[in-house]
Amino acid sequence: xxxxxxxxxxxxxxxxGVTSSGKTHTMQGxxxxxxxxxxxxxxxxxxxxxxxxxxxxxxxMEIYKDEVYDLLVDRENAPKLPVRENGSGQxxxxxxxxxxxxxxxxxxxxYTEATRRRSVASTNLNRASxxxxxxxxxxxxxxxxxLGKALTGKLNLVDLAxxxxxxxxxxxxxxxxxxxxxxxSLSVLGxxxxxxNQGASRVPYRNSKLxxxxxxxxGGSSIGLLICNIAPPPKYRQDTLNTLNxxxxxKNIENKPVVNEKDLKPAPKPSMSRHASQPPQQRxxxxxxxxxxxxxxxxxxxxxxxxxxxxxxxxxxxxxxxxVTVNVNxxxxxQIQQPVLSEEEINKRIAKAVxxxxxxxxxxxxxxxxxxxxxxxxxxxxxxxEEGSSGRFESSSGRAxxxxxxxxxxxxxxxxxxxxxxxxxxxxxxxxxxESGSSEMRMLSDLSPGSRKRTGRAYVALARAQSEKNNxxxxxxxxxxxxxxxxxxxxxxERIIEIEWAVKNNKAFKPSPKKPKRKKAKKAxxxxxxxxxxxxxxxxxxxxxQDSRDENSNGKRERAEQPFGSSLLFGSMASxxxxxxxxxxxxxxxxxxxxxxxxxxxxxxxxxxxxxxDGVGSEDE
Ligand SMILES: Nc1ncnc2c1ncn2[C@@H]1O[C@H](COP(=O)(O)OP(=O)(O)OP(=O)(O)O)[C@@H](O)[C@H]1O
Numbered sequence: 001x002x003x004x005x006x007x008x009x010x011x012x013x014x015x016x017g018v019t020s021s022g023k024t025h026t027m028q029g030x031x032x033x034x035x036x037x038x039x040x041x042x043x044x045x046x047x048x049x050x051x052x053x054x055x056x057x058x059x060x061m062e063i064y065k066d067e068v069y070d071l072l073v074d075r076e077n078a079p080k081l082p083v084r085e086n087g088s089g090q091x092x093x094x095x096x097x098x099x100x101x102x103x104x105x106x107x108x109x110x111y112t113e114a115t116r117r118r119s120v121a122s123t124n125l126n127r128a129s130x131x132x133x134x135x136x137x138x139x140x141x142x143x144x145x146x147l148g149k150a151l152t153g154k155l156n157l158v159d160l161a162x163x164x165x166x167x168x169x170x171x172x173x174x175x176x177x178x179x180x181x182x183x184x185s186l187s188v189l190g191x192x193x194x195x196x197n198q199g200a201s202r203v204p205y206r207n208s209k210l211x212x213x214x215x216x217x218x219g220g221s222s223i224g225l226l227i228c229n230i231a232p233p234p235k236y237r238q239d240t241l242n243t244l245n246x247x248x249x250x251k252n253i254e255n256k257p258v259v260n261e262k263d264l265k266p267a268p269k270p271s272m273s274r275h276a277s278q279p280p281q282q283r284x285x286x287x288x289x290x291x292x293x294x295x296x297x298x299x300x301x302x303x304x305x306x307x308x309x310x311x312x313x314x315x316x317x318x319x320x321x322x323x324v325t326v327n328v329n330x331x332x333x334x335q336i337q338q339p340v341l342s343e344e345e346i347n348k349r350i351a352k353a354v355x356x357x358x359x360x361x362x363x364x365x366x367x368x369x370x371x372x373x374x375x376x377x378x379x380x381x382x383x384x385x386e387e388g389s390s391g392r393f394e395s396s397s398g399r400a401x402x403x404x405x406x407x408x409x410x411x412x413x414x415x416x417x418x419x420x421x422x423x424x425x426x427x428x429x430x431x432x433x434x435e436s437g438s439s440e441m442r443m444l445s446d447l448s449p450g451s452r453k454r455t456g457r458a459y460v461a462l463a464r465a466q467s468e469k470n471n472x473x474x475x476x477x478x479x480x481x482x483x484x485x486x487x488x489x490x491x492x493x494e495r496i497i498e499i500e501w502a503v504k505n506n507k508a509f510k511p512s513p514k515k516p517k518r519k520k521a522k523k524a525x526x527x528x529x530x531x532x533x534x535x536x537x538x539x540x541x542x543x544x545x546q547d548s549r550d551e552n553s554n555g556k557r558e559r560a561e562q563p564f565g566s567s568l569l570f571g572s573m574a575s576x577x578x579x580x581x582x583x584x585x586x587x588x589x590x591x592x593x594x595x596x597x598x599x600x601x602x603x604x605x606x607x608x609x610x611x612x613x614d615g616v617g618s619e620d621e
Contacts, residue, residue, distance in 0.1 A: 001155075002043050004223055005140050006054070008151030008259040012158065012217030016189075016246065017229030018239035019162030024130055026227055027159040028115070036227075037136055037157050041107045044138060044155075053143045057100040058107065060114045061093060063209050064132035065181040071114040071134070072097045078117075083212050091205075091215050098139065111136070131178040133185065133210050134159045143264065152260040156217065160186070160210075163239065185210040190246060192218050196253045221258035226250050369480065376503060380473065383506050447485075456485030460492065467511050472503045 001011045013036060015023035029035025034042075048054040060071040061081065068081040082094045101107045118134055138155040161182040188208035195203040196219045205215045217224040228247040230240045447455065463478030476499045483492055502509035 001223065001225065002040065002047065004257075005044070005138075005153035005155045006047065006142060006151070008142070008153050008261050009257050010154040010156065010216055010222035010260065011225070012156040012214065012222045013225040013227065014156075014158030014160055014214070014217070015227045015229055016160050017162060017243050018231055018236055021162060021229035021231040021236070021239075021243075023162060023227075023229050024159050026229060027157055037111070038104075038108070040155060040157060041111075041138065042104050044140065045104050045107075048140075053145070055100060055141045056102075057098045057139045057141075058110065059096050059098045059137045059139070060111070060134070061096055061137075062118050062132040062134045063185070063213070065178060066185060066209050068093050068096075068209055068213070070095070070097050071117050072099055072110070075117050083209055091212055093213065130159060130161045131182070133161050133182075135213065145264070148264045150262045150264055152262070154222075154260070156214075156222070158214065163242075184208065189214075189218075190249075193246065193249050193253060197249050217255070219253050219255060221256055223257050224253070224255055365484075373477070376473070376476075376500070379504055380506075383504075452485040456482045456489070456492075458482075459485065464511060467499065467509055470508060472499055472509055475499055475509075476503060 001013070004011050013027075015026045017023050025033075025035060027035045027037055029038065044056055048056065058072070062069050062071055068083060069075070069078045070081060071078075079095075081096055083091060084094050085091050099110060101110065115134075118130065118132060136157045136159075138157070140153040140155070142151040142153070144150070161178075163183055163186050185208040188204060188211050191204050191207065192211045203219065205211045205218070211218065216222040226247065228243050230236070230243050459478050459482035463475045463482060466472075466478060467475035476496065479492065479496045479499060483489070483496060486492060499509055501507070
């Protein structure tokens, strides 16, 4: 326990028992049989030899008739001292003097003087019965210049006054008053122990000065050792039983030791977490001196608690106290040393993490797309070979191509070499587009929702144009690109599946017919011809597309007649808006979008070119 004091902990050892059971003898002892106090002091000074960074000082008080007196000052000048509590809930005796001591002799002289001041009187049971509770405190201050820390350990050595049976003590009225105060304070001590064992919400520490001052040792932040003294004579049988019961109850009290540590340097304040995980460096070696056997203690009931030790099992008095490396009840901000980040730094870190995650997912997506594309291309090649061999498109090489870059069905008579070259070129183009698409996807996360929709719509328009030319592979790639921008569009997903199926099975794909754009009433009133063309639009989409655009004067005809798709296809994504505009010019009525499930009624009223789900499907109307 002496070692614990050097670690900055508070240790309280107190002797409890009936009067004349040997408490003072245990704590103080005699010249020939020194008690715990002189032994502890001797041990402390032995350990601090050649260590100038450690200093020891002493305070000594008594609680007499529930009043606190300083035993280091003359009794005539000794006022009653108030018991107070500081901001962190620590109880202390105000104005209690503290004397530095530099060796054992100095202590002995001072202690002998102070003990003379202690209230002692003769009773029938004890010629020199203590009429007060005496608390000697040895303060050990350890300064570590390297760590910039100062640890203040305390060793409280308490010699309690003994409980008394006034019938046996034969106390006169004066002694009776003392006895009453002693018994009352010991009774409160019993109540405190009982409350702690019951887990009571209120522990009556304040009911006596004794329990108030010993609060730290009773379920507090100190390490406690209770020595229960029992007297052998039969007349003390009941007292012995009471003392043993008290010992049993006290054993269950759990304390939470706290290191008393202060920074020597005002700022910056280093973390205490380091100390929490390792013993202080100044700690003396935990060796017990063979020449100093422990005092023969009557009954030792340790009340020492540790983190992770729910109960206090009795230990041998010879057993060395466990090293204390825990640091509890330290404010959280001191326990964890975390660099303080500014808002900006936090945002940067989050953005970086998100970026990394998006890049990872895009890379995965890219790989998946590439694999799919290669698979489709391989299947396409093999199906072409099969078709060639089955004579579907008879040629000199027996193979045909339906996916020319021009979107034009190749002549079945095209040569084998040129078909291969065409395929390779197509694949290479797709590859390049895919690669550039990957970088686009990396930027995808930076786009606003509106931009994503517009870009997706542009891709859909381009894909549509390619699918109309039966350039399905390319259309498929474009639809897939569109999907990256509007991943939640169900209709688009269906379209991709349809085209994939068509490509895989080498079937022609017929996109659902478009409806011509409905004319705005204000701009150009609808004439009979336009009504007619509108009504026939679903039956002859290709023609109606032209016708419909013809109806839209104001220069839209030129745009409508432009070869749609190819020129925009390889442009930058900025052209997506233009493409979307082209696509919008092809849009039909919103009722059709609704009927096909491409657009919600509400949105169709507001945005003619808006999508079914996210502004993409308008190409399909
Ligand atoms: N272990 C012991 N060996 C020898 N003498 C002892 C021992 N224990 C107690 N005594 C003697 O018994 C007497 C009473 O002891 P002590 O004063 O220590 O009891 P106490 O519990 O402090 O009593 P009180 O509560 O009245 O102060 C003393 O004269 C003391 O020397």
